[in-house]
Amino acid sequence: xxxxxxxxxxxxxxxxxxxxxxxxxxxxxxxxxxxxxxxxxxxxxxxxxxxxxxxxxxxxxxxxxxxxxxxxxxxxxxxxxxxxxxxxxxxxxxxxxxxxxxxxxxxxxxxxxxxxxxxxxxxxxxxxxxxxxxxxxxxxxxxxxxxxxxxxxxxxxxxxxxxxxxxxxxxxxxxxxxxxxxxxxxxxxxxxxxxxxxxxxxxxxxxxxxxxxxxxxxxxxxxxxxxxxxxxxxxxxxxxxxxxxxxxxxxx
Amino acid sequence: xxxxxxxxxxxxxxxxxxxxxxxxxxxxxxxxxxxxxxxxxxxxxxxxxxxxxxxxxxxxxxxxxxxxxxxxxxxxxxxxxxxxxxxxxxxxxxxxxxxxxxxxxxxxxxxxxxxxxxxxxxxxxxxxxxxxxxxxxxxxxxxxxxxxxxxxxxxxxxxxxxxxxxxxxxxxxxxxxxxxxxxxxxxxxxxxxxxxxxxxxxxxxxxxxxxxxxxxxxxxxxx
Amino acid sequence: xxxxxxxxxxxxxxxxxxxxxxxxxxxxxxxxxxxxxxxxxxxxxxxxxxxxxxxxxxxxxxxxxxxxxxxxxxxxxxxxxxxxxxxxxxxxxxxxxxxxxxxxxxxxxxxxxxxxxxxxxxxxxxxxxxxxxxxxxxxxxxxxxxxxxxxxxxxxxxxxxxxxxxxxxxxxxxxxxxxxxxxxxxxxxxxxxxxxxxxxxxxxxxxxxxxxxxxxxxxxxxxxxxxxxx
Numbered sequence: 065x066x067x068x069x070x071x072x073x074x075x076x077x078x079x080x081x082x083x084x085x086x087x088x089x090x091x092x093x094x095x096x097x098x099x100x101x102x103x104x105x106x107x108x109x110x111x112x113x114x115x116x117x118x119x120x121x122x123x124x125x126x127x128x129x130x131x132x133x134x135x136x137x138x139x140x141x142x143x144x145x146x147x148x149x150x151x152x153x154x155x156x157x158x159x160x161x162x163x164x165x166x167x168x169x170x171x172x173x174x175x176x177x178x179x180x181x182x183x184x185x186x187x188x189x190x191x192x193x194x195x196x197x198x199x200x201x202x203x204x205x206x207x208x209x210x211x212x213x214x215x216x217x218x219x220x221x222x223x224x225x226x227x228x229x230x231x232x233x234x235x236x237x238x239x240x241x242x243x244x245x246x247x248x249x250x251x252x253x254x255x256x257x258x259x260x261x262x263x264x265x266x267x268x269x270x271x272x273x274x275x276x277x278x279x280x281x282x283x284x285x286x287x288x289x290x291x292x293x294x295x296x297x298x299x300x301x302x303x304x305x306x307x308x309x310x311x312x313x314x315x316x
Numbered sequence: 317x318x319x320x321x322x323x324x325x326x327x328x329x330x331x332x333x334x335x336x337x338x339x340x341x342x343x344x345x346x347x348x349x350x351x352x353x354x355x356x357x358x359x360x361x362x363x364x365x366x367x368x369x370x371x372x373x374x375x376x377x378x379x380x381x382x383x384x385x386x387x388x389x390x391x392x393x394x395x396x397x398x399x400x401x402x403x404x405x406x407x408x409x410x411x412x413x414x415x416x417x418x419x420x421x422x423x424x425x426x427x428x429x430x431x432x433x434x435x436x437x438x439x440x441x442x443x444x445x446x447x448x449x450x451x452x453x454x455x456x457x458x459x460x461x462x463x464x465x466x467x468x469x470x471x472x473x474x475x476x477x478x479x480x481x482x483x484x485x486x487x488x489x490x491x492x493x494x495x496x497x498x499x500x501x502x503x504x505x506x507x508x509x510x511x512x513x514x515x516x517x518x519x520x521x522x523x524x525x526x527x528x529x530x531x532x533x534x535x536x537x538x539x
Numbered sequence: 540x541x542x543x544x545x546x547x548x549x550x551x552x553x554x555x556x557x558x559x560x561x562x563x564x565x566x567x568x569x570x571x572x573x574x575x576x577x578x579x580x581x582x583x584x585x586x587x588x589x590x591x592x593x594x595x596x597x598x599x600x601x602x603x604x605x606x607x608x609x610x611x612x613x614x615x616x617x618x619x620x621x622x623x624x625x626x627x628x629x630x631x632x633x634x635x636x637x638x639x640x641x642x643x644x645x646x647x648x649x650x651x652x653x654x655x656x657x658x659x660x661x662x663x664x665x666x667x668x669x670x671x672x673x674x675x676x677x678x679x680x681x682x683x684x685x686x687x688x689x690x691x692x693x694x695x696x697x698x699x700x701x702x703x704x705x706x707x708x709x710x711x712x713x714x715x716x717x718x719x720x721x722x723x724x725x726x727x728x729x730x731x732x733x734x735x736x737x738x739x740x741x742x743x744x745x746x747x748x749x750x751x752x753x754x755x756x757x758x759x760x761x762x763x764x765x766x767x768x769x
Contacts, residue, residue: 150766205716212712216703217767219333225766226699230713233695233759237717240748244720247741248727302334363769371632372769386635393636402626408565418630420554423547 077154079296080305086289093286100279108272115269121185126272128178130280131171132196135203136238138168138284142210143235146228156296158224161231162214163291167284169207175200195249202241206234220299321382321395321469322346323368323501328377330363337363338524339376347469347499350492350515352506355524361505362401364524365472368503369398381470394422397468399476403459407448411439411458414447415465422466433464438487452479460488463495471495473504489515548637555644563652569617570652573610577657580606581664592668599668600678600729603661607682608718611689614653615714616707618645618697623768628701632768638761643753646694646760654686670733677732677742684745685725691756692717698763721748 075081108126115122142161149157179197180190191197210227217223300306322344329339337360345351353361366372368379370386379386386392405414415430434440437457442450450458456479463471471492477485489512492502496518510516563569584602585595622628631641662679696714700706728741 202716202719205712209713209716212709213699216700216706216709221331222702222767222769226763229695229759229763229766230699233692233717236755237720240720241716244723244744247744248723299334366629366769369629369633370635371629389635393633396633398630398633400626400629402624402629404626404630406562406621406625406627408562413561417554417558421551421630423550 077152077156079155079159079300080303082156082159083293083296083305083309086293090286090289090293093282093289097279097282097286100275100282104272104275104279107268108276112269112272113266118186121182124178124182126276128175128182129273130277131178132175132200133277134280134284135168135172135175135200137281138164138171139203139206139231139238140235142168143231146231150225150228150232155299156292158228159292159295159299160288161228162224163295164288165207165211165214165227167287167291169204169211171280171284172200172204172207176204193249195245198249199242199245202245203238206238210234319499320347321499321501322380323470323503324380324383325368326378326380328364328367328379329375330360330367331375332360332363341377341522341524343522345501345503345520347501348496348518349501349520350496350518351501351503352510352519352521353503353524354505354521359524361524362474365398365400365474365503365505369396369472371398394466395468396470396472397463397466398472398474399459399463400474403455404462405447405455405458408446410444410446411450412443414458415461418462419465422468424465424467430465433461436464436491437461438484453481453484456480457484457488460491464491469499470501470503473502473506475505475507477506477508485511548640551637552640552644555641556648559645559648563648566621569614570656573614573653574656574660576613577606577610577660578664580609581661596668596670597733599665599670600674600733601726603665603678604682604685604722604726604729607657607661607686608689608722610657611653611686611693612711612714612718613707614649615690615693615697615710618649618694619701619764620697623701628764628768632765638764639757642694642698642760642764643757646690646757650687650690654690655683658682658686674729674732677738678729680742681725681728681738681745684742684749685721687749688721688745688752689718691752691760692721695756695759695763698760699767701764702767721745724748 076085104126109123112123114120142164145157145161145164148154149161176197179200183192183197184190210230213230214223214227217226297306297309324345325341325343327339328341330337330341337358341364343351353364355361363372367374368386370379370392381389381392381395384392389395404418409417411434412430415433419425419430431440431443434443437460439454439457439461442454442458447455447458456476460476477488480488489510493512493514496502496515510519581602584598588594588598619628622631631638658679661682662675665678666675693710693714696710696717699713700709703709724741724744728738728745731741732738
């Protein structure tokens with residue numbers, strides 16, 4: 065059993081096998097994402113009742129909260145991938161890490177943008193230095209740092225390793241950043257806490273949120289597989305298996 | 317130096333960008349060997365030296381020093397001296413301050429030896445000068461002084477004679493011969509021919525250009 | 540680790556401490572420039588905020604913290620730059636020498652001559668705005684503890700970018716998010732002290748972060764140098 069997992073793991077680590085296996089998963093992830101997203105969006109935007117305080121504007125949480133969760137999730141995935149790449153020198157791990165960076169940054173941006181859209185009717189301003197939004201902003205800076213560092217190197221191998229190290233340093237810092245921002249926020253202002261979930265939320269509101277969160281997961285997997293596959297092809301363009309793929313496509 | 321030392325490269329591969337510079341490179345060297353790395357510009361000569369020094373990591377294969385990989389070997393850091401394009405000399409310090417530091421790094425503290433080395437390299441007059449005032453050739457000799465000071469067993473020399481005049485070159489080649497005769501080991505890159513007859517006699521070549529397995533046909537899927 | 544090895548590690552640590560002090564003595568601009576940068580930056584704020592003494596008295600410590608974060612960030616570029624360009628770093632990388640100890644020695648010296656001097660200067664500047672001695676003490680303590688972490692964490696950024704030619708802005712972009720918690724607790728300690736609240740929590744947190752940085756950052760720096768220089 066353990067051996068089988070190990071074998072699978074090593075096979076996924078090579079761009080060639082990754083390309084093949086990811087090819088099967090892409091449609092599955094795509095369909096799962098589409099179904100969950102449609103059901104979740106329907107339940108969230110149409111079926112769920114309006115909030116008695118915020119009216120319909122609360123419905124933005126169905127994008128905001130999953131995006132915020134994903135922004136953190138993707139960063140942790142990147143740090144794990146980076147560590148795997150550094151320890152076992154696995155090419156695919158670095159590819160996963162670096163293609164995740166732009167996806168994660170986009171999730172972070174979506175979370176910030178929707179948070180600010182929600183803030184306008186609720187707080188009356190587009191931006192409030194509120195703990196969770198601020199942490200999200202710092203997370204965006206971390207993502208930007210990794211992407212900028214990666215693109216600053218001319219040698220890809222060095223760029224991958226440097227970005228991976230920064231990613232790991234960042235992931236150690238995330239809890240510290242979170243804690244510090246909470247602490248800082250408790251000084252500057254009282255209680256404008258976003259009421260987002262918790263047990264207080266009725267099932268008719270919570271179910272669509274969870275469905276949307278799950279659909280975002282599949283969306284990430286789907287995007288990641290597509291992008292990582294492309295990246296694998298680009299990086300390995302000199303090798304024979306890529307040439308075979310290109311030839312087989314041309315015949316069709 | 318009666319102890320036998322042994323340097324061994326096992327199936328080294330070096331990839332830069334999308335090009336495999338060389339692969340399956342295996343070399344063995346022992347006391348008294350002079351190994352000369354040849355190859356065109358960009359064939360990976362400097363990369364190979366850096367891999368042997370443990371500064372860069374090989375993309376595959378191992379470097380062994382006395383049967384241990386250089387990362388595990390306790391003595392490697394003090395057994396080896398590397399003279400690179402960047403000579404590791406601080407411009408703001410004087411010649412003697414620079415050398416003193418390296419001497420201490422090699423766990424020695426012998427001022428007399430230091431002056432002897434400067435004498436041997438014909439640069440004893442420059443010792444109180446800040447390194448930034450030295451000419452390129454003098455600086456190069458200062459770098460060489462670092463090698464002579466260390467009681468290392470392996471010298472890695474990257475184009476050591478560049479920018480040095482004829483008399484200086486004879487001197488340095490003579491020092492290389494002496495080092496080899498005392499049981500040292502040298503791995504060097506050098507674009508021109510060596511001149512000292514004994515060096516030529518001991519020289520063994522590795523040509524990286526012939527090891528280059530083709531820049532467009534890298535076999536990366538085997539990892 | 541054998542006893543012999545640990546003594547040799549210790550002696551190379553002290554050797555590098557002495558060397559870095561000596562080098563800084565020869566490159567005094569590395570000590571003086573951050574101080575000037577700090578002074579100039581801090582004097583920009585009254586120009587932009589107005590000269591109301593009551594306002595400045597409240598915000599001066601926070602401004603001092605921002606200016607110090609910036610000054611340290613600007614100085615990071617030169618941390619490993621010279622050693623890389625003249626080939627010294629390559630010499631430390633040979634074999635399995637303990638690069639982490641070398642990095643720690645280097646940063647301790649830089650902390651002593653940048654961090655501590657900046658902290659003293661910041662306190663002198665803030666004294667001029669008439670804030671109480673009690674608050675100056677808090678400011679000094681928070682700066683001493685905070686600059687340790689700033690320089691060690693910044694060292695990782697400097698190590699990651701040492702092979703990149705124009706890395707000044709790049710370092711700023713990658714280390715700024717990592718500096719935010721330290722800035723928050725550092726400036727927060729002083730703000731709380733002005734508000735009459737307890738500062739122990741913030742100072743303890745800063746001390747914890749400093750200890751964590753001393754423990755882990757040298758390995759991060761060593762790992763970063765080994766992986767980016769090749």
